[in-house]
Amino acid sequence: MNPSAARRLYTLGWRAALPLAAFYLLLRSLRQPEYRRHWSERFLGHGAAFEPAGTAAGAESAGSDPIIWLHAVSVGETRAAQPLVERLAQTFPRARFVLTHMTPTGRAAADVLLRSLQGRAVRRYLPYDLPSAVRRFLAEVRPTVGILMETEVWPNLLAQSRRIGVAVVLVNARLSERSLKRAMRWPSLMRAAAGTLVAIAAQSAPDRTRWSLLYDGPIQVTGNLKFDAAPAPELLEAGRRLRRRLQGRPLWIFASTRDGEEKLLMQALRQRGASALALGEPRPVLLFVPRHPQRFESVHRLLCELGQPVLRRSGFESLSPQADLLLGDSMGELPMYYAMADLALIGGSLLPLGGQNLIEACACGCPVLFGPHMFNFSQAAADALKVGAAVQVGDAAAALDRMIALQADAPRRAKMAEAALSFAAAHRGATRRTADLIAATIAGVDPLPPNRGIGGAPRTDAGAGRAATGYPIKG
Numbered sequence: 001m002n003p004s005a006a007r008r009l010y011t012l013g014w015r016a017a018l019p020l021a022a023f024y025l026l027l028r029s030l031r032q033p034e035y036r037r038h039w040s041e042r043f044l045g046h047g048a049a050f051e052p053a054g055t056a057a058g059a060e061s062a063g064s065d066p067i068i069w070l071h072a073v074s075v076g077e078t079r080a081a082q083p084l085v086e087r088l089a090q091t092f093p094r095a096r097f098v099l100t101h102m103t104p105t106g107r108a109a110a111d112v113l114l115r116s117l118q119g120r121a122v123r124r125y126l127p128y129d130l131p132s133a134v135r136r137f138l139a140e141v142r143p144t145v146g147i148l149m150e151t152e153v154w155p156n157l158l159a160q161s162r163r164i165g166v167a168v169v170l171v172n173a174r175l176s177e178r179s180l181k182r183a184m185r186w187p188s189l190m191r192a193a194a195g196t197l198v199a200i201a202a203q204s205a206p207d208r209t210r211w212s213l214l215y216d217g218p219i220q221v222t223g224n225l226k227f228d229a230a231p232a233p234e235l236l237e238a239g240r241r242l243r244r245r246l247q248g249r250p251l252w253i254f255a256s257t258r259d260g261e262e263k264l265l266m267q268a269l270r271q272r273g274a275s276a277l278a279l280g281e282p283r284p285v286l287l288f289v290p291r292h293p294q295r296f297e298s299v300h301r302l303l304c305e306l307g308q309p310v311l312r313r314s315g316f317e318s319l320s321p322q323a324d325l326l327l328g329d330s331m332g333e334l335p336m337y338y339a340m341a342d343l344a345l346i347g348g349s350l351l352p353l354g355g356q357n358l359i360e361a362c363a364c365g366c367p368v369l370f371g372p373h374m375f376n377f378s379q380a381a382a383d384a385l386k387v388g389a390a391v392q393v394g395d396a397a398a399a400l401d402r403m404i405a406l407q408a409d410a411p412r413r414a415k416m417a418e419a420a421l422s423f424a425a426a427h428r429g430a431t432r433r434t435a436d437l438i439a440a441t442i443a444g445v446d447p448l449p450p451n452r453g454i455g456g457a458p459r460t461d462a463g464a465g466r467a468a469t470g471y472p473i474k475g
Contacts, residue, residue: 001104001188002136002188002190002203002332003188003189003192005191006186006188006189007155007156010155011103011131011155011156011460014129014130014156015130015181016130018128018130018189020045021042021043021061021128021465022043025039025042026095028294032104032292032293032294034104034107034108035104035171037104038061038124038125039122042125042126042127043127043128043130043133044126044127044133045127045132045133045134045135045136045137045140046136046140047122047124047137047217048098048122048123048124049122049124049140049141049142050067050096050098050122050142051209052060053148053207053281053295054415062426064093065095065096066092066095066096066144066145066442067095067096067098067142067143067144067289068085068088068095068096068143068144068145068147068204068438068442069076069096069097069098069141069145069147070084070085070097070098070099070100070102070144070147070149071099071100071101071126071146071147071148071149071152071168072099072101072103072106072110072149073102073103073106073149073150073152073243074102074103074105074109074119075103075105075106075109075331076226076356077106077149077150077172078101078106078109078110078113079109079226079229080149080172080224080225080226080228080229081147081149081172081225082112082113082229082430083225083228083229083230083431084147084171084228084434084435084438085099085113085117085121086113086116086436087431087432087435088438088439089116089117089120091435091439092439093243093273093454095120095121096120096121097120098121098123098124098141098143099113099115099118099121099122099123099124100123100124100125100126101123101124101125101126102125102126103398103434104217105292105331106123106325107123107125108330108331109331110123116131121170126157127358129154129155129156129157130156131156132158132161134156134157134160135159135160136155138160138161138164142165142425143166144167144442145166145167145168145169145438145441145442146161146166146167146168146169147168147169147171147438148168148169148170148171148259149171149172150170150171150172150173150174151173151174151175151179152170153170153193153194154256155193157217158193158196158197159196161196162196167198167441168196168197169197169200169201169437169438169441170197170199170200170201171200171201171222171225171434172203172222172224172225172226172436173200173201173203173207173211174203174204174207174376174433175207175211176210176215176354176375176378177210177375178375180210180213180214182437183214184213185231187214190214191203191214191215191216191366193214193249194211194214194215195215195216195217195420197215198217198218198441199218199219199220199312199437199441200215200217200218200219200220200240200432201219201220201221201222201434201437202219202220202221202222203222203223203224203379203430204221204223204224206378206379207221208220208221214297215408218305218338219338220433220437222430222433222434222437223427223430224359224379224380224429224431225431225434226357226359226360226380227359227363227424227427227428227429227430228428228429228430228431229359229363229364229428230362231335231339231360231363232335235333235335235336235339236335236336236339236364237339238336238339239336239337239338239339239340239364240339240340242316242319242336242340243337243339243340245320245321245448246284246285246320246321246323247321248282248321248326249282249283249284249285249321250282250284250285250342250343251284251285251286251287251326251340251341251342252285252286252287252341252342252343252344252345252403252407253287253288253289253328253337253338253340253341253343253344253345253366254286254287254288254289254344254345254347254355255289255334255337255338255344255345255346255347255356255361256288256289256290256291256334256346256347256348256357257288257291257299257332257345257347257348258288258290258291258292258348258351258356259280259295260351261347261348261350261351261396261411262288262290262299262302262303263302264348264350264351264395265290265396265397265399265400266289266302266303266305266306267396267397268396268397268399268400269286269306270306270316271397272400273419275329276280279400279404279405279407280408281382283324284342284403284407285323285324285325285326286324286325286326287326287327287328287337287340287341288303288325288326288327289327289328289334289337290328290329290347291347291348291356293329293331298325298331299327299329300312300329303325305323305328307331308324308325309323309324309325310325310326310327311323311325311326311327312326312327312329312383313327313328313329313330313333314329334360334361335360335363335364338360338361338364338365338366339364339366340411342366342406342407343367343368343369343403343406343413344361344366344367344369344415345369345370345371345399345403346358346361346368346369346370346371346374348373348376349370349371349372349373349374350371350372350395350396350399351371351373352372352373353373353408354373354375354377354378355370355371355373355374355375355376355377355381356377357377358370358374358380358381358384359380359424359427361420362384362389362390362420362422362423362424363417363421363424364420364421365417365420365421366417367389367390367406367413367416367417367420368384368389368390368391368416368420369389369390369391369392369393369399369402369406370390370391370392370393371392371393371394371395371396371399372392372394372395374392380427383423383427383471384420384423385420387422387423388415388416388419389416389419389420389423390420391406392415393444424456
């Protein structure tokens with residue numbers, strides 16, 4: 001099937017799925033009412049935008065007044081993008097920014113950027129990938145350049161961007177083996193999708209290798225933007241202050257846990273005694289921090305089943321050495337929680353969910369453990385293991401066993417903490433490299449010499465007139 005026909009079928013599928021999409025939003029809104037808001041942005045492409053500056057759609061000046069559109073799906077991508085946006089704002093002091101998201105938590109995470117940019121940024125949801133919706137979105141936003149984070153490649157959005165001359169760059173790009181195998185089931189469609197991009201900034205050399213099987217254009221290894229998202233000093237100090245309240249008791253954090261993982265950990269805890277907390281002396285305080293806020297209440301109910309009082313974030317000012325179970329039911333405070341902790345088990349890794357961000361824990365100097373499923377952070381996980389900043393375990397029971405052993409080995413923990421800080425510092429710099437690539441794109445400068453591709457191979461990318469289509473890539 002040729003790419004154009006595949007995209008038509010894809011569009012038909014989207015139209016057929018619209019009732020399901022609406023039902024999904026209503027279902028999610030039972031836990032997060034924010035999902036009932038801004039439907040015109042999601043379904044119609046209408047939302048916040050800047051007033052026209054007298055230029056035609058898609059032809060905004062590429063000089064001092066660019067409109068930079070950045071799409072960051074949720075919280076992790078938005079936080080990773082913050083240093084990049086701030087650097088671009090300094091490079092282009094008259095630039096304006098349109099930030100798009102897919103989740104309410106991602107949208108809320110943009111508050112920091114909106115405040116720092118002081119009227120130079122607006123936010124909205126990215127519309128569902130329907131031709132009419134993305135046409136309205138692009139007509140309202142009129143971006144000079146589009147920046148997609150990590151894996152977000154959408155067929156109709158890219159096709160319409162190409163049609164009106166908007167250059168789109170994929171940054172902090174990753175592509176797992178699992179996603180590559182899925183993509184290669186539709187090779188012509190996927191290669192055409194990648195061909196709509198003007199450049200890719202990959203997190204690692206393995207990511208570049210995998211992307212090169214789908215994309216013939218320029219791919220630079222710029223590193224992982226998440227290394228440049230430094231923890232706020234005030235949060236680290238707040239964590240240290242709370243830790244002093246425990247008067248020497250250790251604290252373990254189960255960070256960014258996903259649905260089903262708390263149950264696995266609770267089962268492992270129950271195997272260690274009727275108290276569920278027989279984990280050595282001094283007995284550690286256990287802090288659970290669920291990844292998604294809509295799960296805070298359900299995780300609280302689960303923890304109560306352990307038979308111990310559960311202190312929630314709102315009560316942390318009364319934290320005392322008698323506490324056993326804590327629930328970090330807040331957003332944006334992970335650095336504070338890591339600063340409280342002796343050891344961190346990274347969620348999303350005990351089940352085949354791809355893992356969550358271990359880099360943030362390392363940047364806070366917290367020794368890290370994670371389970372067998374870290375394919376969304378495969379390079380960072382491998383690098384952290386190599387330098388001794390992290391330990392990998394097979395399941396929840398093995399995680400607790402290793403945490404008990406590490407808690408009894410203070411010199412080993414100190415070495416892991418030092419290695420974690422060094423690991424995080426050594427990999428910084430992705431923001432500068434990525435910003436340079438985007439600045440070159442805005443200036444109309446090809447990041448690689450004309451008509452040359454990776455390794456000097458002839459280029460056959462979208463700039464040579466490839467059909468504009470694509471496919472959403474996840475993971």
